[in-house]
Amino acid sequence: MTADGRMWRCGRYALVLDRPLVMGIVNITPDSFSDGGTFLDPVAALRHGHALAAAGADLVDVGGESTRPGSDEVPADEELARVLPVVEALALGLDIPVSVDTRHPAVARACVEVGASVVNDVSGFRDAGMIEVAAGCDAGLVVMHMLGEPKTMQAEPRYDDVVAEVRRYLAAHAAMLEGAGVAADRICVDPGIGFGKTTEHNLEIIRLLPELAELGYPLLVGASRKRFIGEITGESEPARRLGGSVAAALAAIARGASVVRVHDVAETVQALRVWQAIGGETW
Ligand code: HH2
Numbered sequence: 001m002t003a004d005g006r007m008w009r010c011g012r013y014a015l016v017l018d019r020p021l022v023m024g025i026v027n028i029t030p031d032s033f034s035d036g037g038t039f040l041d042p043v044a045a046l047r048h049g050h051a052l053a054a055a056g057a058d059l060v061d062v063g064g065e066s067t068r069p070g071s072d073e074v075p076a077d078e079e080l081a082r083v084l085p086v087v088e089a090l091a092l093g094l095d096i097p098v099s100v101d102t103r104h105p106a107v108a109r110a111c112v113e114v115g116a117s118v119v120n121d122v123s124g125f126r127d128a129g130m131i132e133v134a135a136g137c138d139a140g141l142v143v144m145h146m147l148g149e150p151k152t153m154q155a156e157p158r159y160d161d162v163v164a165e166v167r168r169y170l171a172a173h174a175a176m177l178e179g180a181g182v183a184a185d186r187i188c189v190d191p192g193i194g195f196g197k198t199t200e201h202n203l204e205i206i207r208l209l210p211e212l213a214e215l216g217y218p219l220l221v222g223a224s225r226k227r228f229i230g231e232i233t234g235e236s237e238p239a240r241r242l243g244g245s246v247a248a249a250l251a252a253i254a255r256g257a258s259v260v261r262v263h264d265v266a267e268t269v270q271a272l273r274v275w276q277a278i279g280g281e282t283w
Contacts, residue, residue: 008218008258009185010140011117013097015058017218020253020272023059023099024052024265025224026090028082033068034225034238034263042085049090049098056269059118060094061261062087062111063101067122067146067195069154069227076104084110091115097140105129112137122146122195124173135180142188142220143177145169147196157196163208166191171215188259190220193248199228206251213256222261223248239263246271254280 008015015021028045030037039045049060064082065074083100084107091098091114099118100111108119108130120142125131134141145166147157159165170189178184191205191212205212206223213219223229229244230236242264249260249268253275262268 007185008140008188009138009183010059010097010099011112011138013117013140015097015140017258019276020257021058021259022056022265022268022272023061023220023259023261024049024055024057025261025263026052026060026062026086027066028062028064028086029066029074031068031071032063032066033227034241036066040082042082042089045086046089046093049086050093052265053094053096055266057096057265059097059099059259060090061099061101061118061120062090062116063120064107065102065104067103067150069150069194071150073103073150076106079104080107080110083107084114087111087116088114091117099140099142103127103130105133108133109136112139118142120144122150122192124169124192125177126173131177131180134177134182138186140186140188141177141182142190143170143173143217144190144220145192145195150195153196157198157201159201162197162201162204163211166205167212167215170212170217174215174217184217188218188220189215190222190261193221193223194226194228197228199231202226202228206248206255209252209255209257218258219252219256220259220261221249221252221257223252224260224262224264242267250275 064079097117118140225238
């Protein structure tokens with residue numbers, strides 16, 4: 001069973017997918033690759049979440065662990081201390097879904113209890129504990145593909161056919177969730193741009209997104225400021241990769257992505273408004 005692709009159910013929200021949605025990023029970490037340390041203070045993180053919503057975000061995604069290539073895992077209690085007060089305050093203060101970006105069941109469970117409407121798991125609900133949390137709540141779920149672990153994922157990632165392998169992984173992990181009793185219309189899948197992929201792998205995935213859209217679940221793509229944009233353009237500073245990030249977001253949407261995860265919400269929303277006014281163009 002697959003969702004019909006027109007609705008993504010996320011707790012008390014039902015997101016209608018008749019236009020592309022923008023997920024804004026709130027990183028409460030000292031070491032995220034593009035904005036580490038900027039929003040570590042909870043008040044700064046809270047203000048940032050509100051600013052992203054005011055700029056037109058359809059969801060905000062709060063993370064307390066950097067999963068950039070080479071990063072070490074953050075203990076769940078430390079991650080929880082970073083994200084919980086911010087998730088709770090944003091869920092109370094915003095009228096859009098708040099997502100928690102975590103691989104840890106204890107963090108996911110506690111955040112859902114204080115109002116998170118989405119659990120975004122970059123490890124694709126590999127952990128039985130994450131499946132248990134998913135089955136025990138009504139939050140939306142982002143199932144992302146990652147090859148291995150953040151620590152080692154960029155050490156010569158290899159695939160015979162990257163799109164086919166990502167597709168198989170996403171189908172299998174979504175099926176596992178459905179097998180545990182999760183309704184199909186709560187599931188969104190994400191190929192995991194940059195998570196165990198070379199620049200060529202990332203480009204191939206974006207080119208062939210329609211093959212992933214065929215799975216029937218809404219597709220989320222997170223290309224914002226990522227390394228492949230730097231490799232293509234020669235821009236070494238992630239915060240200066242805005243043009244490339246917007247281009248990648250539009251290219252993903254044109255090929256069937258329903259949600260783009262971005263740092264620069266206002267600029268992405270502006271690009272999307274123009275895109276839609278022209279009539280969009282889908283492959
Ligand atoms: N990318 C990052 C983190 N979480 N979640 C999903 N679903 N898809 C993504 O592509 C994705 C994600 C990495 O970006 P960022 O959060 O800015 O960096 P860091 O992991 O260094 O905090």
